[in-house]
Amino acid sequence: MIDKELLEIIRCPETKQKLAPADDKQIADLNAAIEKGEIKDRGGEAVKDKIDGGLVREDGKFLYLIRNNVPVLLVDEAIPLEEDPKES
Secondary structure: OOOOHHHHHHHOOOOOOOOOOOHHEEEEEEHHHHOOOOOOOOOOEOOOOOOOOEEOOOOOOOEEEEEEEEOOHHHHHHHEEOOOOOOO
């Protein structure tokens, strides 16, 4: 889990919006889609490994992964959350 003080400080590197921990349902849904090979990061790379957690941008459009309890705040590695299912 990410420290509350850290959550108050870190922001989306692109928009500077606040980030909040993803809920368990979001993580479970993403992991199910990852298992089916349906998830690509913002850079277009397929996400192959299950995720343990993430930080969702305030507008709900992107999730930044948490790896080994460290937020990965790289724009290209963010996972889009509002993709039109018809495009997949």
